Amino acid sequence: MPHIDVELEKLKTKLLEMWDLVEYQLQSGREAMLQADQELAQQIIKRDRKVNQFDVKIDRMCENFFALFTPVAVDLRMVLAVLKINANLERIGDTAEGIARFAKKLDGPVSEPLLEMTKVVPMYEEAVAMFADCRVAFKTNDPVLAKTLIKRDRALDKIYRKSDGIVTKFMAENPEKISEALAVLSIIKKVERVGDQVTNIAEEIIFYREAKVVKHRQDKKKKKD
Amino acid sequence: MNKKTTKLEAKELNAYYGDFHALKNINIAMEEKNVTAFIGPSGCGKSTFLRTFNRMNDYIDGFRTEGDILLDGRDIYAKDVRVDELRKEVGMVFQKPNPFPKSIFENVVYGLRIQGIKKKAVLEEAAEKSLRRSALWEEVKDKMDKSALALSGGQQQRLCIARALAISPSVLLMDEPASALDPLSTAKIEELIYELKNEYTIVIVTHNMQQAGRVSDHTAFFYMGELVEFSKTKTMFTSPQDNRTQNYITGRFG
Numbered sequence: 415m416p417h418i419d420v421e422l423e424k425l426k427t428k429l430l431e432m433w434d435l436v437e438y439q440l441q442s443g444r445e446a447m448l449q450a451d452q453e454l455a456q457q458i459i460k461r462d463r464k465v466n467q468f469d470v471k472i473d474r475m476c477e478n479f480f481a482l483f484t485p486v487a488v489d490l491r492m493v494l495a496v497l498k499i500n501a502n503l504e505r506i507g508d509t510a511e512g513i514a515r516f517a518k519k520l521d522g523p524v525s526e527p528l529l530e531m532t533k534v535v536p537m538y539e540e541a542v543a544m545f546a547d548c549r550v551a552f553k554t555n556d557p558v559l560a561k562t563l564i565k566r567d568r569a570l571d572k573i574y575r576k577s578d579g580i581v582t583k584f585m586a587e588n589p590e591k592i593s594e595a596l597a598v599l600s601i602i603k604k605v606e607r608v609g610d611q612v613t614n615i616a617e618e619i620i621f622y623r624e625a626k627v628v629k630h631r632q633d634k635k636k637k638k639d
Numbered sequence: 640m641n642k643k644t645t646k647l648e649a650k651e652l653n654a655y656y657g658d659f660h661a662l663k664n665i666n667i668a669m670e671e672k673n674v675t676a677f678i679g680p681s682g683c684g685k686s687t688f689l690r691t692f693n694r695m696n697d698y699i700d701g702f703r704t705e706g707d708i709l710l711d712g713r714d715i716y717a718k719d720v721r722v723d724e725l726r727k728e729v730g731m732v733f734q735k736p737n738p739f740p741k742s743i744f745e746n747v748v749y750g751l752r753i754q755g756i757k758k759k760a761v762l763e764e765a766a767e768k769s770l771r772r773s774a775l776w777e778e779v780k781d782k783m784d785k786s787a788l789a790l791s792g793g794q795q796q797r798l799c800i801a802r803a804l805a806i807s808p809s810v811l812l813m814d815e816p817a818s819a820l821d822p823l824s825t826a827k828i829e830e831l832i833y834e835l836k837n838e839y840t841i842v843i844v845t846h847n848m849q850q851a852g853r854v855s856d857h858t859a860f861f862y863m864g865e866l867v868e869f870s871k872t873k874t875m876f877t878s879p880q881d882n883r884t885q886n887y888i889t890g891r892f893g
Contacts, residue, residue: 416891486852486876487884
């Protein structure tokens with residue numbers, strides 16, 4: 415394998431390790447929310463430091479790669495994509511930490527009717543599944559899979575848009591559960607962000623593989639809706 | 640932006656060294672006042688192609704071409720074209736600086752003397768103008784009568800560029816003009832190319848990918864006598880269309 419490919423492989427491996435860690439953070443956040451597990455939530459918050467270390471390390475690896483290999487064409491796009499994916503993974507890590515902070519505020523498990531109405535659990539599961547599929551798309555250089563993720567994000571947006579009204583209604587009917595409802599609403603907002611960040615990553619994968627810029631395209635579509 | 644004018648053009652060009660088919664059906668049009676870089680592995684035909692533009696290959700036994708090479712729309716291999724006239728129009732700079740064993744001044748005005756210009760004032764003016772254009776004037780103005788061979792490699796190469804410019808060509812062919820120079824001299828030559836393209840059409844053969852990226856507007860990739868890809872340099876180095884180009888510029892050939 416040429417030297418440059420060895421270095422690229424190292425970079426890719428490091429990013430996939432970070433991906434695993436962030437996925438674990440997201441999964442744990444879901445558990446912490448559902449069980450109102452204070453201790454687990456605290457662990458997530460603490461573990462975000464590790465995510466940040468990955469972020470710094472990968473940035474540095476990219477910087478070195480630019481300086482030493484002056485990459486062009488597909489190599490250049492790969493490193494640019496890794497840089498941006500790294501930033502997005504770090505943000506998703508922050509989001510998981512944020513979810514943990516809201517989970518910490520819960521006094522007990524979230525009431526069933528609230529979970530049902532808001533669809534927060536299937537939404538969360540879909541976000542985690544998208545995140546995992548996105549990892550596969552990156553690992554296997556699959557822009558087609560990446561494209562499906564951009565579409566799947568719309569389902570999350572839909573649940574998010576309805577959540578305001580649903581939660582407001584729930585609070586009106588259950589004034590004793592306002593703080594719980596607010597925490598759930600905040601988590602929904604965070605999960606919606608995860609969907610957006612997965613979309614960003616998917617766009618970078620498409621750019622890296624196909625040299626096409628697809629970001630900001632749906633913005634136009636959304637405005638038409 | 641000015642309207643784009645084609646300065647140099649090859650149409651269905653084939654070239655042979657005896658039985659060896661060195662250039663295969665090349666079609667390309669290069670814009671005026673643009674820098675075009677030719678890249679490709681050794682033996683791919685890029686230097687052969689460069690040299691067809693001022694008929695430097697004419698001296699090689701068994702060399703022949705088919706198809707057309709046009710300068711300003713005129714076939715330069717036509718019977719009525721005088722090669723010395725052509726080379727006034729199309730100057731050339733080589734890989735190794737090759738000053739004559741004469742003074743700096745005599746080197747620069749060499750082409751003009753051959754043209755029969757004798758007036759000292761005319762020659763002096765032309766020498767200063769050319770040396771200023773090749774960014775060497777300030778370094779040599781006080782030692783014009785000293786031997787050109789006493790200059791550094793980088794200075795010698797700029798002297799050769801001045802010598803090429805002195806006869807007022809409109810095209811400058813450069814065959815790896817900086818490959819024998821250190822990074823500082825290389826940077827000066829590249830800076831110079833960037834300046835010169837305001838007035839000249841430049842074609843440069845280079846093995847240095849980054850150099851092609853830094854100095855050229857368009858890049859042509861040659862492989863085994865074929866012109867594989869010709870596009871804007873930016874496009875070539877970010878998203879090449881052909882796999883062979885991608886493999887070459889990313890250093891993964893073979």
